[in-house]
Amino acid sequence: MIVAVSFLVACGSPKKDKNKGEDNNVESINILVKGSDTVLPLAQKLAEEYMKKNKSVSITIVGGGSGVGIAALLDGTTDIAMASRSLKQDEKLKLNQNKKEIVEFNLANDALSVVVNKENPVRQLTREQLEGIFTGKITNWKEVGGKDLKIIFYSRETSSGTYEFFREHVLDKKNFGNQALLMPATGAIVQSVSQTKGSIGYIGLAYESNEVATIDVSYDGGKTFVTPSVAAAQDKTYPISRPLFFYFDKQTEPKLKAFLDYTISTEGQAIVQEIGYVPLTK
Numbered sequence: 001m002i003v004a005v006s007f008l009v010a011c012g013s014p015k016k017d018k019n020k021g022e023d024n025n026v027e028s029i030n031i032l033v034k035g036s037d038t039v040l041p042l043a044q045k046l047a048e049e050y051m052k053k054n055k056s057v058s059i060t061i062v063g064g065g066s067g068v069g070i071a072a073l074l075d076g077t078t079d080i081a082m083a084s085r086s087l088k089q090d091e092k093l094k095l096n097q098n099k100k101e102i103v104e105f106n107l108a109n110d111a112l113s114v115v116v117n118k119e120n121p122v123r124q125l126t127r128e129q130l131e132g133i134f135t136g137k138i139t140n141w142k143e144v145g146g147k148d149l150k151i152i153f154y155s156r157e158t159s160s161g162t163y164e165f166f167r168e169h170v171l172d173k174k175n176f177g178n179q180a181l182l183m184p185a186t187g188a189i190v191q192s193v194s195q196t197k198g199s200i201g202y203i204g205l206a207y208e209s210n211e212v213a214t215i216d217v218s219y220d221g222g223k224t225f226v227t228p229s230v231a232a233a234q235d236k237t238y239p240i241s242r243p244l245f246f247y248f249d250k251q252t253e254p255k256l257k258a259f260l261d262y263t264i265s266t267e268g269q270a271i272v273q274e275i276g277y278v279p280l281t282k
Helices: 001-011 038-053 066-074 089-097 128-132 161-169 186-195 230-232 248-264 266-274
Strands: 029-037 057-062 080-083 102-116 124-126 152-156 181-183 197-202 212-214 216-218 241-249
Touching: 001 102, 029 066, 029 248, 038 057, 038 102, 038 216, 038 248, 038 266, 057 248, 066 080, 066 089, 066 161, 066 241, 066 248, 102 186, 102 248, 102 266, 124 128, 128 152, 152 161, 152 186, 161 197, 181 186, 186 197, 186 212, 186 241, 248 266
Parallel strands: 029 057, 029 080, 124 216, 152 181, 152 197
Antiparallel strands: 080 241, 102 197, 102 212, 102 241
């Protein structure tokens, strides 16, 4: 009997996977992240690298815009909402009404680049000129030193945090002009500007492409023009910079903590800089 019992205990003991060094009985963790298309490429890369080291964790990343992510957080259909803006007052009220204690987590920073078609000779614009273009008051490139050519301007759609940030910090809270062509994703703006003469749009720094030309921006009436870059965003000389956020319900924090810690670790912040975003510290 002693021999038999010993055999049963040995058979019932959990085995270690020698290759992974992990317990085969470790419970798998599934995390859904939804929202900002600006944060999307960064979250995808961070999740990819994290899952390589943590085989029991599965992280799914879905875009759609900051508003989409926050709405999903409100109705409980995502674990993390990605956002390129802070919560609006009405969103905070709805979350409070649903008795959700939401945590704001700054994982990186970003700069917005204003881009034009490569055939456009204009390479510098003041904030006031950008306001005039995107509100529809300036309609021809000759008004800002360019060719006699109609201006076509692209914007993200209204659910986008990038749309909200650009409206507040570049347009001085004025509304976009009725002529604005609203795009569902940042990549669509890059493609449209690259294919359309006379066009202009705005994108996250990480989406910069050789297919379009970048505009230097002045916030001091044309005295100083600054090119968007990671370095210029870090030292705050480039004026169109912003934080990027994860939002989540505090009740889910234990499930998310290890991944969140990874995003702001030395390795995580190296990934932030590697793919064109602005790390939290130099």
